[in-house]
Amino acid sequence: MSTQTDLQAETPPREALKSHYEALIIGAGVSGIYQLHRLVQLGVNTLVVDTADGPGGTWYWNRYPGCRFDSESYTYGYSFSEELLEEWHWKERFSSQPENLKYLEYVVEKFDLRKHMHLGCGVESTLYDEDANVWRISLSTGETVTCDWFIPCLGLLSAPTTPRLEGMNDFTGPSFHTYHWPKEPVDLAGKRVAVIGTGATGVQVIGAIAPIVGQLTVFQRRPNWCAPLNNSEISDEEMDEIRKNYEHIFEVCSQTPGGFIHEPDRRGFNEVSAEERRAMWERLYGEPGFGIWLQNFREIFTDEEANAEFSEFIAEKIRSRVNNQRVADQLIPKDHGFGVQRVPMETNYYEAYNYDHVELVSLQETPIERITEDGIRTTDRDFEFDVIIYATGFDAITGSYDRIDIRGRGGVPLKDKWKDGPNTFLGMLVDEFPNMILIAGPQSGSASINFPRSIELSVDWATQLLQHVWENNYNQFEATSDAVAEWAAHVEKMYSLVLMRKAKSWFTGYNSNVEGRDHSKPRYLVYNGGQPKYRQKVLDCEADGYRGLSFS
Numbered sequence: 001m002s003t004q005t006d007l008q009a010e011t012p013p014r015e016a017l018k019s020h021y022e023a024l025i026i027g028a029g030v031s032g033i034y035q036l037h038r039l040v041q042l043g044v045n046t047l048v049v050d051t052a053d054g055p056g057g058t059w060y061w062n063r064y065p066g067c068r069f070d071s072e073s074y075t076y077g078y079s080f081s082e083e084l085l086e087e088w089h090w091k092e093r094f095s096s097q098p099e100n101l102k103y104l105e106y107v108v109e110k111f112d113l114r115k116h117m118h119l120g121c122g123v124e125s126t127l128y129d130e131d132a133n134v135w136r137i138s139l140s141t142g143e144t145v146t147c148d149w150f151i152p153c154l155g156l157l158s159a160p161t162t163p164r165l166e167g168m169n170d171f172t173g174p175s176f177h178t179y180h181w182p183k184e185p186v187d188l189a190g191k192r193v194a195v196i197g198t199g200a201t202g203v204q205v206i207g208a209i210a211p212i213v214g215q216l217t218v219f220q221r222r223p224n225w226c227a228p229l230n231n232s233e234i235s236d237e238e239m240d241e242i243r244k245n246y247e248h249i250f251e252v253c254s255q256t257p258g259g260f261i262h263e264p265d266r267r268g269f270n271e272v273s274a275e276e277r278r279a280m281w282e283r284l285y286g287e288p289g290f291g292i293w294l295q296n297f298r299e300i301f302t303d304e305e306a307n308a309e310f311s312e313f314i315a316e317k318i319r320s321r322v323n324n325q326r327v328a329d330q331l332i333p334k335d336h337g338f339g340v341q342r343v344p345m346e347t348n349y350y351e352a353y354n355y356d357h358v359e360l361v362s363l364q365e366t367p368i369e370r371i372t373e374d375g376i377r378t379t380d381r382d383f384e385f386d387v388i389i390y391a392t393g394f395d396a397i398t399g400s401y402d403r404i405d406i407r408g409r410g411g412v413p414l415k416d417k418w419k420d421g422p423n424t425f426l427g428m429l430v431d432e433f434p435n436m437i438l439i440a441g442p443q444s445g446s447a448s449i450n451f452p453r454s455i456e457l458s459v460d461w462a463t464q465l466l467q468h469v470w471e472n473n474y475n476q477f478e479a480t481s482d483a484v485a486e487w488a489a490h491v492e493k494m495y496s497l498v499l500m501r502k503a504k505s506w507f508t509g510y511n512s513n514v515e516g517r518d519h520s521k522p523r524y525l526v527y528n529g530g531q532p533k534y535r536q537k538v539l540d541c542e543a544d545g546y547r548g549l550s551f552s
């Protein structure tokens with residue numbers, strides 16, 4: 001299997017490291033880039049470290065066919081620079097990975113950030129040194145640097161996981177996780193290809209490669225409720241219109257629970273007749289993006305009956321798009337309703353199963369026994385493949401923290417502290433881990449929403465906090481354990497209000513591929529209270545003189 005290490009053959013030239021930085025950021029993705037920009041603007045001596053040999057984070061790594069936004073492109077871009085908004089032309093309503101990567105590279109170049117980045121270099125461990133009041137950062141290249149302020153910007157889905165199957169290294173052809181899709185083009189034309197996994201990623205890959213491969217076998221453990229993306233190009237005229245409307249667009253995004261352009265229907269589910277509901281769903285099914293999920297009635301998220309009626313509407317759509325009704329039935333989820341997991345947005349996904357050369361294998365009926373030299377053996381038969389694609393998801397949010405040895409006061413590992421599930425204050429601070437700010441950490445408002453909309457808030461808040469520290473000549477800041485406990489209780493309460501709490505998905509830390517993961521209770525990884533409430537909490541903390549933090 002290809003891994004991260006294989007992809008780092010060409011390490012870019014780097015400037016010599018200093019021994020000490022005021023701030024050190026891990027991650028040159030969407031949040032790391034913006035955090036770096038804010039600190040550089042303030043003249044803070046900052047270093048960004050990333051294992052990738054270029055900036056872009058998620059959009060650097062995920063190079064698989066079909067990879068694109070599920071947010072409207074013009075709602076995903078940064079809002080902090082009017083000049084940038086004026087200059088950038090989004091070409092598609094839901095922009096593809098190559099374009100998204102170009103965008104982030106453009107931002108890095110425009111704001112001259114590259115020179116602060118030490119790329120192609122991982123962080124192995126970080127230790128808070130109490131005596132010196134610095135963080136000691138050990139790099140994969142053998143160097144150690146120190147910093148005053150440690151800011152992990154690790155992203156939500158940056159710790160990919162593969163199944164724990166016998167024989168994974170025996171397969172003689174190319175095989176890789178979608179996150180580690182090779183940089184050089186992979187020729188799939190006419191090939192016999194296996195895709196394992198039918199989450200948002202698998203659904204994008206399958207729709208994109210089905211028309212070109214010779215044979216495609218999809219190994220599905222549990223189906224997902226998917227909805228059409230309805231992507232289209234953005235003309236020059238449309239882009240001009242979007243530019244004029246940016247202020248309004250970002251204002252709308254700031255008011256919606258998910259930070260998207262889609263505002264929930266404020267009418268009660270039962271205030272509207274069944275016919276009217278259906279007519280609305282028909283309309284939304286044909287419209288772009290998450291409208292079908294987020295412009296829906298609020299009861300879809302909270303009420304089993306409302307959710308079941310809507311799920312049946314989507315099930316009918318699946319039956320109407322897939323010719324073979326046995327396959328259609330296999331593609332309809334039976335263990336959860338629509339939208340309790342993040343909805344994979346698809347383009348020709350269901351139609352892919354109408355090709356003669358595409359086969360769906362239900363792993364519930366015939367599980368995989370092992371990977372062989374030639375392909376995959378299920379309990380039913382041996383399949384031969386040229387390429388195996390693992391679209392098997394991530395150890396979400398905490399996984400990337402667990403992969404670095406992060407130790408706070410008294411040398412306590414963060415991994416141990418979060419053994420039974422993470423707890424933070426506002427998703428940004430952890431008690432006993434002074435001078436550390438997580439951007440889009442566990443229990444922040446960033447995960448369930450249009451990511452950049454929330455990270456701009458978090459980065460601005462973090463920057464403001466550091467300014468407060470400097471202005472008051474503090475050496476240390478830290479969340480109190482009471483504040484962390486209070487936030488954890490609030491996060492849990494927000495889960496109790498939505499059907500999402502029952503989902504076996506990355507939102508609740510479900511991942512069968514992580515050895516030793518206890519699934520007897522959910523891990524509360526994301527803040528489900530909606531973005532306006534999250535913003536209010538964050539701003540209230542600041543307005544109340546950073547209530548919940550201690551300074552010294």
Ligand code: NA7
Pocket residue numbers: 157162163164196197198199200201202219220221222223342363391392393394506512513
């Ligand atoms: P997801 O949504 O976690 O999906 C992973 C898929 O892989 C899902 O269908 C899993 O089935 C399947 N899977 C995972 N492990 C296995 C094993 N061992 N055997 C068979 N099948 C397996 O990750 P994605 O990358 O698709 O999407 C993540 C997010 O990226 C998405 O929400 C968007 O926000 C963007 P399961 O459902 O667990 O039975």
